[in-house]
Amino acid sequence: MSTRPIVAVPPEALRIVTFDAAMEASIAELLPRYPTRRAAVLPVLWLCQERFGWISPGVVRAVAARLGESPAFVEGVVSFYTMYQTAPPARYVLQVCTTLSCAWCGGRELVAHLKERLGISFGEKTPDGMFQLVGVQCLGACGTAPVVQINDDYYENLDVAKLDAILDELAGRS
Amino acid sequence: MEPVLLRARGVADSRSLAAYLAAGGYEGWKKALGMGPDAVTKEVLDSELRGRGGAGFPTGRKWSFVPKDHPGPRYLVCNADESEPGTFKDREIIEYDPHQVVEGVAIAAFAIKANTAYIYIRGEFVRWARILEDAIAEARQRGFLGKNVMGSGFDLDIWVHRGAGAYICGEETALLESIEGKRGFPRLKPPFPAVVGVFGQPTVINNVETLACVPHIIVRGAAWFAAIGRPKNTGPKLFCVSGHVNRPGVYELPLGVTFREIIEEHAGGIRGGRKLKAFFPGGSSAPVLTADEVDTGADFDACAAAGTMLGSGGVIVFDDTVDMVEVADNVAHFYAHESCGQCTPCREGSDWCMDILDRLVAGHGQAADPDTLLRICRFSSAGMTICPLGDAFALPISSIVNKYRAEFEHRIASATPLPQKKQPVLPWAGPRPGFGI
Ligand SMILES: Cc1cc2nc3c(=O)[nH]c(=O)nc-3n(C[C@H](O)[C@H](O)[C@H](O)COP(=O)(O)O)c2cc1C
Ligand code: SF4
Ligand code: FES
Numbered sequence: 001m002s003t004r005p006i007v008a009v010p011p012e013a014l015r016i017v018t019f020d021a022a023m024e025a026s027i028a029e030l031l032p033r034y035p036t037r038r039a040a041v042l043p044v045l046w047l048c049q050e051r052f053g054w055i056s057p058g059v060v061r062a063v064a065a066r067l068g069e070s071p072a073f074v075e076g077v078v079s080f081y082t083m084y085q086t087a088p089p090a091r092y093v094l095q096v097c098t099t100l101s102c103a104w105c106g107g108r109e110l111v112a113h114l115k116e117r118l119g120i121s122f123g124e125k126t127p128d129g130m131f132q133l134v135g136v137q138c139l140g141a142c143g144t145a146p147v148v149q150i151n152d153d154y155y156e157n158l159d160v161a162k163l164d165a166i167l168d169e170l171a172g173r174s
Numbered sequence: 175m176e177p178v179l180l181r182a183r184g185v186a187d188s189r190s191l192a193a194y195l196a197a198g199g200y201e202g203w204k205k206a207l208g209m210g211p212d213a214v215t216k217e218v219l220d221s222e223l224r225g226r227g228g229a230g231f232p233t234g235r236k237w238s239f240v241p242k243d244h245p246g247p248r249y250l251v252c253n254a255d256e257s258e259p260g261t262f263k264d265r266e267i268i269e270y271d272p273h274q275v276v277e278g279v280a281i282a283a284f285a286i287k288a289n290t291a292y293i294y295i296r297g298e299f300v301r302w303a304r305i306l307e308d309a310i311a312e313a314r315q316r317g318f319l320g321k322n323v324m325g326s327g328f329d330l331d332i333w334v335h336r337g338a339g340a341y342i343c344g345e346e347t348a349l350l351e352s353i354e355g356k357r358g359f360p361r362l363k364p365p366f367p368a369v370v371g372v373f374g375q376p377t378v379i380n381n382v383e384t385l386a387c388v389p390h391i392i393v394r395g396a397a398w399f400a401a402i403g404r405p406k407n408t409g410p411k412l413f414c415v416s417g418h419v420n421r422p423g424v425y426e427l428p429l430g431v432t433f434r435e436i437i438e439e440h441a442g443g444i445r446g447g448r449k450l451k452a453f454f455p456g457g458s459s460a461p462v463l464t465a466d467e468v469d470t471g472a473d474f475d476a477c478a479a480a481g482t483m484l485g486s487g488g489v490i491v492f493d494d495t496v497d498m499v500e501v502a503d504n505v506a507h508f509y510a511h512e513s514c515g516q517c518t519p520c521r522e523g524s525d526w527c528m529d530i531l532d533r534l535v536a537g538h539g540q541a542a543d544p545d546t547l548l549r550i551c552r553f554s555s556a557g558m559t560i561c562p563l564g565d566a567f568a569l570p571i572s573s574i575v576n577k578y579r580a581e582f583e584h585r586i587a588s589a590t591p592l593p594q595k596k597q598p599v600l601p602w603a604g605p606r607p608g609f610g611i
Contacts (some may be wrong), residue, residue: 001515001525033333034353035247035373040192041355042338046297067355080357081338083297092498095298099259100458100504101416137341137508138259139298142416142490143423152300 004079005123007087013056019066023051027066038065041077045084054085082136090125090132090169095149098135101142106159110146111135113160117167131172175402178410179386180426182271189305191312194273200318202255202389206281207326209392214285218388220396222408226263227253227344227381228485229458230474233388234507239368240376242285250283251353252385253339254295254302255344258457260488263412264382266424268302271386272309277582278385279332280319281392286356286378289329294349297338302448306334315483317398341512345561347380359514362559381486383412403429407473411484415441417491429473435462436472437491448493452578456485458505461573462498482573498578502547502571503531509567519554520564526550527571539586543573551575 003010026047030040043066048059055078057071064071078084078163085093096111097103114133118126122135144156148163155166181197182188194200206214219234240248252275267275273440275293283291295303310332313319321329340358342348348358350372371377375426391399400408407429413436416422420442427436433455439441444450450465455472461482463470470480477484492501506528515521526551530543551568558564575582 001513001521002511013235033331034355036354038355039353039373042336042352046336046338077355077357080268081297081340098504098509100454100501101260101422103504104417104492104496136298136339138257138261140256140262140265140296142260142488143262143414145416145422149298154301 004086008056013058015058016061017052017058019062023047032170038069040067041069041074045078049084054088091130092150093132093134095134095136097139097147099138102146105145107146109160110148110158110163175408175428177426178390179267179383179412188270189272191273191316195485197339197536198393199273200277202392203277203280206284206392207324207328211285211287214281214392217396218391221391221399223384223387223391223399224407224474226383226411228258228263230484230534233380233384235263235380236368237285238267239366240378241369244376247375248288249372249375250279250286250288250291251349251372251377251379252279252291252293252382253344253346253349253379254293254382255349257296257341257344258459258486258488260414260416260454260457260490261486263413263424263487264300265302267386268305272305274386274389275306275382276309276313276332278388280330281388282378282380282385283330284328285440289331291330291332292335292353293332294335294337294353297336303334303336305357321468342514342563345563349379350377359392359516362560369420405474411487413472414488415491418445418493419443419491420445430471432469433472433489434468436489437468444493448495450491451494451496452492452498454488455492456483458490458508458570460485461569462577464577498574498581499531499534502574503535505570506531506567509563513563517559517564520559523550524567527567533592536584538590538592539589541586543586547575548572
């Protein structure tokens, strides 16, 4: 069972967020796809993660209020799925596949290298807020192992040198 | 064989509607609308198409379970969760030929008279969700979807619904819960989704690859499809080969080729001149096969006869440098992470296996460990849990213990005891009379 740590959040993250007109328009587009409002919980959470960067307690309350659910229900959904960020993420979230094909085709070397280069372990962020390291399960791209997903993008057929070049490039972006 | 599902791979601009139409796309949809739902279902039934998502259930039969007299809406759901370790075929179809999926979804929805279909795609597949959304928009613009499709009087909407990171949402009832906006907790069956599915209505769930076969069956006929492969194991199948082979990738081959052909001929054999040691024939939920079993046929029935399953067609290959205790440990980590937590045998069992295997790998094995693993696995299989994930961790782990027991014994022989205070909790390290296991 995947569990996640409870993180202390600053008081402002508890305050309920407001949805602007663009957000309301996107939600209005989603709702007619489903016969219940509850079914929009996952897609609305995705919209919020894009808009606010993470799912703060204030976002949970806003989603609950908008869709007529209790905050506890929405929080239950958020905590069940691994991809909703429950703390502000780093700029680049490095999701390294740790499952079979990747692990035995260079993935373990990538993990060791990343931990050393960034000086962090799984679940941690670099102090400058640039990189976050996450060990994930099979990403569905095992034929091009090892695979790292950085934010939304897949990077496949990696080795230490290629990954270093990618990180150098990302670190250099303004 | 001539590529069917992957015919667009390598074609320039293959994702566009123009390229799909040039290759004869949407002809199946037009033909299906003229045939009527029952004739479409009959054709798929006659083709003997079996589900490509894992269980190999006959697709036409599944469609025919939808109650004919149901007064309310019905739903068609396409399973694009693709989360079984070793599986990367649905992504390949979507990458090169998303309209094939849209057309398959449309025909299947028509066959069960569903006016709404959802494609449930894993959250990580951001790019492929966009590709599908673009294809759906294109198809809608051309009148292949929407109100009164091509003057037939049939309405159809297709929506892409993104998951958010949970292997269990590939399981059909967890997937339905997830569409409904909830945590992905599998449901007890019966009732089966064909009777009570998403939003309480009859629902058919099919895998991407299954649905991609459908337009071809409608255009070329059931007999053409049934002539590919072996009796009761018909049609082309996408095999995903990964691990220690020279040419990993997705290969489209008739069902019933042997794993030797797949690994040696198509995937170019074991890399670095090494020897094959073991392979998962159909994702990590399928019991492992040894190098001696490489002549097993890659179809549903031959795999079942060999005590394993074809599953999703994810062939994960290990060479002779691989330590099978570590493989078992990796598998245990996966399932311990992905168990939804509803059933004790699965939630605790996968965790205990992980603890024991971690300890074994760390060099602190104990003599009782192999039998303890087998006992935990026995308790989490054969109907002791709500969904098949209980079996999905238990069967591969027990197959590794049984087939590679010597490697476990070897580690245990050289193991050192754990410092007492770090002893992991093992609630039943010894036999428990009365437990029946
Ligand atoms: C734990 C678990 C995970 C599954 N994951 C997937 C998956 O990722 N994709 C898929 O198509 N089917 C998956 N299945 C199988 C589905 O439950 C279902 O049988 C399948 O989607 C039906 O489609 P088909 O009849 O076309 O094979 C999974 C099953 C289980 C028990
Ligand atoms: S078997 Fe495991 S994954 Fe399936 S419902 Fe039970 S606890 Fe959840
Ligand atoms: S094992 Fe890494 S993507 Fe599948």
